[in-house]
Amino acid sequence: MTRRMLWVSLPDQRPRRELYWMSRMPDTAVTALARDEPVGDITWVPSTYRRPIKRFIEAGALAWVRGLDQQDPTSYDWVTSLELCSLVTGQASKWRRTTSGRRPLQAVVTWENLPNQPIYKVPPYKQALESCRDADLLLCMVDAARDHLLDNGFDDDRIQVVKPGVDTEIFTPAAEPTSDPVVAFISPLAPNKGIDRVLEAMQIVQRTIPEASLVVAGRGPLRDQVEAAAADPTRRVRLAGSLDAHGVAELLRGAAVFTTAPRPTWKWTEQLGLAYLEAQACGLPIVTTRCGTNDEAVEAPNDLVEDDAEALAAALVAWLEHPARRAEAGRVNRARMVADHDLVTQVGRMGEAFATVERAHGR
Structure with missing residues (x-):
């Protein structure tokens, strides 16, 4: 029987x-209200939003979706959204109560790891x-999210x-690991992800390894800093977009090495970091700053360091100078991703979480 x-x-x-991930769960047919066409086998309902301002991003967006009231609640087994405080989650909660017939079950996916999330206090x-x-x-993507929910009085x-899982058929090691001292940064080019700190650290790295280079993928408000570095051939920075x-x-x-340098904001701290799993x-070995609960993704022999350019640089140099150490860490990291974060396995486990609730409700 297909879950709708x-x-x-x-x-x-x-x-x-x-x-x-929802669309990849076994026996699940997903219809999505979304602004952009989603990736996957999904029925897309193109949607617009009432969005007075763009002050917050993602779950903190001051935005309500249009057209939800045109969907028939009795046509679905579930209504699902991201994060408890998102305004579309509030809409979903209200919408499913509008039917006098069979009410859809509600799921909320959450990464939130701040027990005292300040946004919760704001109407x-x-x-x-x-x-x-x-x-x-309440489907938690990190262990810390469960603690956060319990701290906030949830059942x-x-x-x-x-x-979460990663596609281990797309994200696979190179047939021959590079011998070049290339550092990769793949993340939004925003202060909370620390591209500015990484650029600073790479200049320190190059005092010891002059040929070390940085390749950056992403977009965001600090793109100008990356473009300026890329325009200087002595910096050895490439922007991949x-x-x-x-x-x-x-x-x-x-x-040869993957790096980021996240730092907390007033309403956010690193939760897991999918880029760590992909790397x-x-x-690849990981060098990153300790932030929030990214230790759930970054385990030994990888490096979690303080938010300091010198500390970041020292850890990067230690990996770049020792190819054999990199190779061994790479084998350990790859094995753990296959064992604990393979996409097919994890979406199957997500499907079983939904099925457990369905059985409890006699669905």
Whole structure:
């Protein structure tokens, strides 16, 4: 029997993430209200948003989707959205109550790891949070999200944790690891992801390894800094722009080490970091700053360092100078991704989380 799911997208929903994973769950047919056509076997309902301002991004977007009221709740088994405080989650909670017939179950996917998330205190985000306290499934992408939910008074019986997966058939190691000292940064070019700190650290690295280079993929408000560095041939920086999954995998296979340097903001701290999983699946060691709960993705022998350019540079040099150490770490990282984060396995586990709730409700 096929599970019928309505996904209500955020206006800035990123591709090949939560919605894509839902579409990959066994026996699941997904219809998505979304601004952009989603990746995957998904029925797309092109949607617009009422968005007075663009102050916040992703879950904090001040945005309500148009057209949800035109969907028939009795046509779906589930309505699903991302994050408890997102305004579309509040819409989904209200929408499923409009039917006098068979009400769809509600799931909320969450990464949130801040117990005292300040946005929860701000209307209308607070109302969205409160509206989904009776959601049937709270699907956590990190262990810390479960702790966060319990700290905020949610029922443990409704919570399940399934870590995200990575396509280990796309993200594979190079046949022959590069011998060139290439460092890869793949992440939004924003202050909270630390491209500015990485650029600073690379200049320190080059005092010891002059031929070391940095390749950057992503877009964001600090792009100008990367472009300025790339325009200076002595900096050895290349800007690759935005890449699809296959492009990211190819870039990673040409690198020796993966790095980012996240730092917390007033309402965000690193939760897991899918780029870490992709890099490890490609057999790269990781050097990154310790931030939030990224230790759930970055384990030994990889490096979690303080938010300091010198510390970041020292860890990068240690990997770049020792190819055999890199190769061994790459084997360890690849094996762990296949064992714990393979996409097919993880979406199967997500499907079982939904099925457990369905059985409990006699569906």
